[in-house]
Amino acid sequence: MEFLSKRITGMEDPTGETASIIKELEGKNITVTNFIMGDPSKYFRIQKNIKDAYNKAVNSGKTFYLPGPGLPQLRDEVSNRYLKLYDIDFDKDKVIITQGVVEALQFLNHSLIYKNDSALLLAPFFTQYLPCVTQQEGRPLISNLNEFNKWEIDIDDMERLFKISKSKPKYLLITTPNNPTGSILSEKSIRKIVEFGKNHDIFLVSDEIYDEIIYNGAKFISLGKVAKGVPHMILNGASKNYMATGFRIGFSIIPEEDKKSKKLRDSFIKLSYSRLSANTPSQYAILEGLKNKKAHNKFIKEILPKIQTRSNLITNLVNKTEYLATIKPVGAFYVFAKIDFTKLNIKNDKEFVEKLLKEEHIQITKGSSFGLPGYVRIISLPEEKIIHTAIKNIEHFCNRHKITTKKI
Numbered sequence: 001m002e003f004l005s006k007r008i009t010g011m012e013d014p015t016g017e018t019a020s021i022i023k024e025l026e027g028k029n030i031t032v033t034n035f036i037m038g039d040p041s042k043y044f045r046i047q048k049n050i051k052d053a054y055n056k057a058v059n060s061g062k063t064f065y066l067p068g069p070g071l072p073q074l075r076d077e078v079s080n081r082y083l084k085l086y087d088i089d090f091d092k093d094k095v096i097i098t099q100g101v102v103e104a105l106q107f108l109n110h111s112l113i114y115k116n117d118s119a120l121l122l123a124p125f126f127t128q129y130l131p132c133v134t135q136q137e138g139r140p141l142i143s144n145l146n147e148f149n150k151w152e153i154d155i156d157d158m159e160r161l162f163k164i165s166k167s168k169p170k171y172l173l174i175t176t177p178n179n180p181t182g183s184i185l186s187e188k189s190i191r192k193i194v195e196f197g198k199n200h201d202i203f204l205v206s207d208e209i210y211d212e213i214i215y216n217g218a219k220f221i222s223l224g225k226v227a228k229g230v231p232h233m234i235l236n237g238a239s240k241n242y243m244a245t246g247f248r249i250g251f252s253i254i255p256e257e258d259k260k261s262k263k264l265r266d267s268f269i270k271l272s273y274s275r276l277s278a279n280t281p282s283q284y285a286i287l288e289g290l291k292n293k294k295a296h297n298k299f300i301k302e303i304l305p306k307i308q309t310r311s312n313l314i315t316n317l318v319n320k321t322e323y324l325a326t327i328k329p330v331g332a333f334y335v336f337a338k339i340d341f342t343k344l345n346i347k348n349d350k351e352f353v354e355k356l357l358k359e360e361h362i363q364i365t366k367g368s369s370f371g372l373p374g375y376v377r378i379i380s381l382p383e384e385k386i387i388h389t390a391i392k393n394i395e396h397f398c399n400r401h402k403i404t405t406k407k408i
């Protein structure tokens with residue numbers, strides 16, 4: 001009999017494939033340039049008022065458990081945020097604080113997916129979406145976003161998948177701004193998604209964790225703004241907009257009063273109590289972060305131009321190579337580039353990233369990790385100098401692996 005459950009034995013180790021290469025390089029004292037971790041906290045300092053509020057919470061003895069669904073004042077501040085930013089009105093009972101969006105994804109799948117139930121995902125997607133479905137032995141249905149139309153949805157493909165699926169998807173999960181593409185969904189696409197959810201009675205989930213990391217003149221629209229009266233959930237948190245990844249604070253908002261929304265909200269509340277509490281000092285710290293809008297606006301104003309410059313620099317450099325091509329990102333901090341394998345002696349994205357790591361000591365992520373092979377994701381967080389060197393070295397690497405046609 002297997003000791004570990006089937007849930008775990010089917011799980012991929014995300015670091016497994018490159019771990020041995022990294023170990024070998026480290027053994028030779030070689031430094032690897034990391035372009036994989038979408039962790040802004042490693043590149044930018046978090047707001048001082050958030051750090052101070054965290055320390056104050058600890059020093060004043062706020063080290064106890066809080067209620068499972070979260071600190072009431074924080075839940076209230078999340079609802080204020082949506083009213084102020086998007087004119088979306090819901091009360092604090094519609095908000096559940098989780099330990100990051102990832103815990104909300106676990107709650108979502110724990111609540112809705114069990115053996116062969118399906119969920120509709122749009123590729124490329126954030127790496128954790130798939131394991132959260134498969135851990136429940138659920139079946140992901142995957143529709144690709146359309147690269148040739150700024151990574152918008154392909155509604156015909158979604159309808160086709162819906163028709164051929166043996167079980168009706170329990171939910172549709174969208175991401176805007178998107179990791180890994182850096183694109184955002186247009187209002188037209190969001191409206192189509194809402195119609196799709198309504199017509200097929202599918203619960204809609206929108207992961208909007210990068211909703212303040214918008215640049216290059218783009219305009220973000222929240223699903224919550226369009227989905228009034230339709231069962232849906234918004235996911236957000238402190239990890240990206242507040243660059244407080246290690247605080248582990250996520251916001252789950254289920255604003256409607258229909259049967260499905262109520263059931264899911266109840267389930268989230270039960271699950272939140274089953275793990276007792278999210279991190280207490282972090283909740284006090286993020287409460288301060290949300291309340292002090294002046295400090296946050298100043299912070300966002302300072303970091304956005306930096307991310308925009310870095311993102312545009314990678315985009316321009318990548319598009320100058322003859323091997324990689326990308327669409328200009330307008331949100332989040334990623335560049336997702338297509339590899340032209342017709343020019344290379346490399347067969348797929350996995351081989352590309354492994355060889356690049358071995359030969360150039362640059363670590364980027366293969367598109368397959370996001371459900372779309374043939375691409376690579378490069379983070380746009382490191383400083384320009386590091387970007388210049390890395391992309392130049394990626395180009396050298398490609399030149400070395402170029403297919404050369406011999407003259408007869």
Ligand SMILES: Cc1ncc(COP(=O)(O)O)c(C=O)c1O
Nearest residue numbers: 038100101102126179237239250
């Ligand atoms: C789209 C998306 N959702 C969620 C997360 C993780 O969020 P959290 O740190 O709140 O768990 C990430 C992290 O990269 C992400 O890209």
